[in-house]
Amino acid sequence: MNDAEIKQAIIDIISDIAPDEDTSNLKPDVRLREQMDLDSMDFLDIVMELRKRYGVNVPDTDYMQLATLDSCVNYLRGKLVSKTAKV
Amino acid sequence: MSNLPRIVITGVGLTAPNGNSLGEFRQALLNGKSGVTPYEIRYFGKTLAGQCNFEATRYQSRKDIRRGTRAGSIGIYCAHEALKDAGIDIRDVDRSRVGVFVGTTEHGNVETETEIHNVKQYNYDLSFWTHHHNPRTVANNPAGEVTLALSTTGPAYCIGAACAAGNLGLIHSAQMLMLGEVDLALGGGVSESIHTFGIFAGFKAQTALATHDDPTKASRPFDAARNGIVISEGGCLYTLERLDDALKRKARIYGEIAGWCVNSDASDYVLPNSVRQAECMRGALKRAGMEPGDIHIVNTHATSTMQGDEMEAAAVNQVFGDFPGVHVNNTKSFIGHAMGAAGALELAGNLPSFDDRIVHPTINVESLDPKCAMRGLVINQSRKAERVDAIMNMSFGMLGINSALIVRRFSGAGG
Numbered sequence: 001m002n003d004a005e006i007k008q009a010i011i012d013i014i015s016d017i018a019p020d021e022d023t024s025n026l027k028p029d030v031r032l033r034e035q036m037d038l039d040s041m042d043f044l045d046i047v048m049e050l051r052k053r054y055g056v057n058v059p060d061t062d063y064m065q066l067a068t069l070d071s072c073v074n075y076l077r078g079k080l081v082s083k084t085a086k087v
Numbered sequence: 088m089s090n091l092p093r094i095v096i097t098g099v100g101l102t103a104p105n106g107n108s109l110g111e112f113r114q115a116l117l118n119g120k121s122g123v124t125p126y127e128i129r130y131f132g133k134t135l136a137g138q139c140n141f142e143a144t145r146y147q148s149r150k151d152i153r154r155g156t157r158a159g160s161i162g163i164y165c166a167h168e169a170l171k172d173a174g175i176d177i178r179d180v181d182r183s184r185v186g187v188f189v190g191t192t193e194h195g196n197v198e199t200e201t202e203i204h205n206v207k208q209y210n211y212d213l214s215f216w217t218h219h220h221n222p223r224t225v226a227n228n229p230a231g232e233v234t235l236a237l238s239t240t241g242p243a244y245c246i247g248a249a250c251a252a253g254n255l256g257l258i259h260s261a262q263m264l265m266l267g268e269v270d271l272a273l274g275g276g277v278s279e280s281i282h283t284f285g286i287f288a289g290f291k292a293q294t295a296l297a298t299h300d301d302p303t304k305a306s307r308p309f310d311a312a313r314n315g316i317v318i319s320e321g322g323c324l325y326t327l328e329r330l331d332d333a334l335k336r337k338a339r340i341y342g343e344i345a346g347w348c349v350n351s352d353a354s355d356y357v358l359p360n361s362v363r364q365a366e367c368m369r370g371a372l373k374r375a376g377m378e379p380g381d382i383h384i385v386n387t388h389a390t391s392t393m394q395g396d397e398m399e400a401a402a403v404n405q406v407f408g409d410f411p412g413v414h415v416n417n418t419k420s421f422i423g424h425a426m427g428a429a430g431a432l433e434l435a436g437n438l439p440s441f442d443d444r445i446v447h448p449t450i451n452v453e454s455l456d457p458k459c460a461m462r463g464l465v466i467n468q469s470r471k472a473e474r475v476d477a478i479m480n481m482s483f484g485m486l487g488i489n490s491a492l493i494v495r496r497f498s499g500a501g502g
Contacts, residue, residue, distance in 0.1 A: 017150070017153075019149040019150060020148045021150075041218060041219065045218075048217065051214065051215065
């Protein structure tokens with residue numbers, strides 16, 4: 001997956017987890033939790049969905065790498081296996 | 088007892104398979120409108136159930152609906168509706184003095200089944216087990232979700248009392264108000280049980296699950312051809328207050344909690360015991376200072392099982408059989424068995440009788456089982472009563488828990 005596809009994958013997951021939020025104008029370099037009403041349980045949902053949809057296991061020591069859309073893309077580059085999303 | 092404050096019902100919020108407000112529900116009961124429909128659930132397959140179609144997003148964000156449980160959503164809807172009905176803006180009350188007491192038959196089965204189904208897709212790898220599991224399955228979940236939605240900080244918990252739970256939610260609310268532990272109570276019961284295949288499979292294994300070609304005729308208490316329970320979801324929460332507080336704010340009063348009794352069969356895991364049921368009814372009368380003839384509507388628990396209905400009819404006949412002014416009816420014939428919500432919902436459907444004196448019937452009695460014949464049984468058509476001053480609402484549950492709750496017409500502060 002290229003960077004744009006990874007970014008879109010993250011946005012798709014967030015849209016499912018936080019369906020009331022507008023995800024169309026997220027700033028890539030600002031912390032997600034500063035732009036949306038996301039708490040630690042939501043964050044664990046993101047980690048779970050990455051595992052379910054893309055087979056990526058994010059160890060808890062790496063959670064900070066998922067703070068912004070840009071840092072998500074950097075961290076997940078090369079890790080996401082492009083496959084049919086499993087919901 | 089006479090020194091304890093009097094407790095009144097001032098608001099009703101409900102969702103039933105045939106109505107999402109007291110007005111809709113009552114109209115459905117008077118019109119003979121069933122809420123039982125075809126239903127399908129994983130592993131079990133096709134069956135029947137009472138499903139609710141209330142608008143959850145009226146009071147919850149989509150994220151909160153996703154995060155919480157169905158029982159929580161039902162509780163939140165009912166709590167908001169009850170407050171609205173009572174004319175109470177929660178922002179105007181001391182929220183540390185609000186209690187939430189929600190009866191449940193069971194809680195957690197839905198989420199646990201869902202998670203096992205989920206991890207099965209991943210070869211039972213438990214790293215796919217959700218972090219939401221514990222907050223969704225703790226036994227106080229529905230009550231806790233109500234406090235999150237209303238920002239109330241008083242005591243809030245669920246009361247596990249099998250199918251007597253709806254009554255227990257009300258009774259406990261009254262007790263907490265009497266003791267001065269809270270100033271406003273939201274009490275009643277909820278059920279999400281149609282979302283667990285286990286409850287369907289369990290009743291089927293007991294040969295106690297209803298089947299019928301016409302879903303609306305499947306729940307048929309007291310009928311000779313009854314063959315089991317229709318499982319339903321639903322909820323009903325009341326606002327309850329001390330009479331003085333209700334009068335002070337000029338609240339509309341639906342009725343007064345007059346008396347109750349909760350006892351135990353101590354005889355079987357699932358089979359009912361008419362002797363203990365009769366003792367329970369008499370216990371409630373004693374506490375209320377009433378005679379059987381003072382009750383004008385007896386709302387039965389009967390679930391449409393062979394033995395359960397017969398046992399209850401025997402108990403009702405024993406206590407009320409000599410009193411011609413007593414009417415007997417049943418709500419499950421319309422909506423099936425709403426489990427933890429049943430007692431609370433069934434009472435609600437009868438409360439308007441204090442005003443209109445119409446007793447809704449029990450429907451689907453095509454051939455009355457002689458063993459279930461009761462004096463005053465209102466069959467298939469509503470009946471106008473001469474007077475309706477008091478209602479006894481019965482709810483019984485597995486492991487032999489019985490409850491009888493008496494609500495009387497409010498007849499003034501001196502009455």
